[in-house]
Amino acid sequence: EADHALYIAKASGRDALKVHDDELGQRAQLRAQITHELASALERGELSLHYQPVFGADGRQPVCAEALLRWQHPRLGLVPPQAFVDVAEDTGLIVPIGAWVLQQACRDAMTWSAPLQVAVNLSVRQLHSRGIVDDVRQALALSGLPAHRLELEVTESALAQEAAAADALDALRELGVGLALDDFGTGFSSLAYLQRFRFDRLKIDRAFVLPLQQLENSAPVALVRAVIELARALDLACTAEGIENAGQLKVLCELGCSALQGFHLARPMADAALRDFLAGRHDPVGTPT
Numbered sequence: 526e527a528d529h530a531l532y533i534a535k536a537s538g539r540d541a542l543k544v545h546d547d548e549l550g551q552r553a554q555l556r557a558q559i560t561h562e563l564a565s566a567l568e569r570g571e572l573s574l575h576y577q578p579v580f581g582a583d584g585r586q587p588v589c590a591e592a593l594l595r596w597q598h599p600r601l602g603l604v605p606p607q608a609f610v611d612v613a614e615d616t617g618l619i620v621p622i623g624a625w626v627l628q629q630a631c632r633d634a635m636t637w638s639a640p641l642q643v644a645v646n647l648s649v650r651q652l653h654s655r656g657i658v659d660d661v662r663q664a665l666a667l668s669g670l671p672a673h674r675l676e677l678e679v680t681e682s683a684l685a686q687e688a689a690a691a692d693a694l695d696a697l698r699e700l701g702v703g704l705a706l707d708d709f710g711t712g713f714s715s716l717a718y719l720q721r722f723r724f725d726r727l728k729i730d731r732a733f734v735l736p737l738q739q740l741e742n743s744a745p746v747a748l749v750r751a752v753i754e755l756a757r758a759l760d761l762a763c764t765a766e767g768i769e770n771a772g773q774l775k776v777l778c779e780l781g782c783s784a785l786q787g788f789h790l791a792r793p794m795a796d797a798a799l800r801d802f803l804a805g806r807h808d809p810v811g812t813p814t
């Protein structure tokens with residue numbers, strides 16, 4: 526990001542640098558404000574979950590819905606997770622927020638008309654907190670959701686502190702929930718993680734889906750094909766995320782990717798809209814929420 530700022534400043538002269546300084550100041554201020562307000566957002570009921578359906582290999586049958594955290598801020602409007610999840614991690618607030626996400630997602634999943642899996646994202650901080658196994662166990666017990674319908678998504682960066690992460694993942698696996706490695710391919714040692722930790726699913730990061738166009742002998746296709754074959758060889762399911770157009774979808778179907786997710790298939794939506802969608806009453810490729 527710093528390089529990017531420098532580039533913009535160089536490209537547009539000295540004044541631009543000053544403008545950018547102001548912008549950075551504003552951003553720091555916003556961050557401080559978010560930290561302060563996030564602390565009470567949970568109690569005030571300003572957090573909610575949206576759900577993005579994930580489809581089977583045919584791109585039609587919904588098989589899962591990923592819970593995505595949203596903050597309805599009184600002045601800023603709907604704040605996306607990138608703007609506050611890292612703040613929540615730094616302050617430790619992600620632990621109570623994460624426990625709430627787990628409970629809400631399991632409870633919502635019990636109201637769906639089809640027994641889809643529900644996927645919940647876990648952050649590093651949660652994985653290294655002692656209570657994570659109890660939080661998951663409690664969310665299942667309170668909602669009555671069978672463990673096999675819950676899948677926990679962990680990004681590669683969460684696995685940096687290996688020993689603690691391995692223990693937590695083993696304990697979670699024993700509960701019977703699924704484990705997915707999110708944003709696969711973007712970390713520094715993706716393959717090493719596959720060797721050390723047991724997952725049920727890989728989620729190919731959308732950076733690899735983005736350049737897919739036609740099933741020709743291009744490098745982007747070769748890469749994704751190799752990841753899908755890797756998953757198959759290791760007996761893992763494989764989801765492609767970030768599918769934004771028909772061309773990408775076609776390539777992924779032809780490559781035999783087992784699950785498909787992206788704006789082209791369905792946008793993240795409020796829980797009520799998901800229920801309408803599952804009942805056939807709602808177009809999933811609607812406006813972003």
Ligand code: C2E
Pocket residue numbers: 577592593594605606607610619623626646647648678707708731766767768769786787788789793
């Ligand atoms: P993620 O787990 O990789 O989730 C996928 C993100 O990609 C979501 O963004 C989703 O809206 C977006 N997305 C889905 N399809 C497309 C597409 O076709 N094109 C593009 N450009 N984007 C697409 P969102 O909801 O803003 O979430 C961002 C990240 O925040 C998530 O990435 C996840 O790492 C984190 N996050 C979300 N909810 C939670 C949560 O409850 N707990 C924790 N710890 N992290 C969360």
Ligand code: MG
Pocket residue numbers: 591646678707
């Ligand atoms: Mg995810």
Ligand code: MG
Pocket residue numbers: 707708728730766
């Ligand atoms: Mg992802």
Ligand code: MG
Pocket residue numbers: 707708730731766
């Ligand atoms: Mg991603």
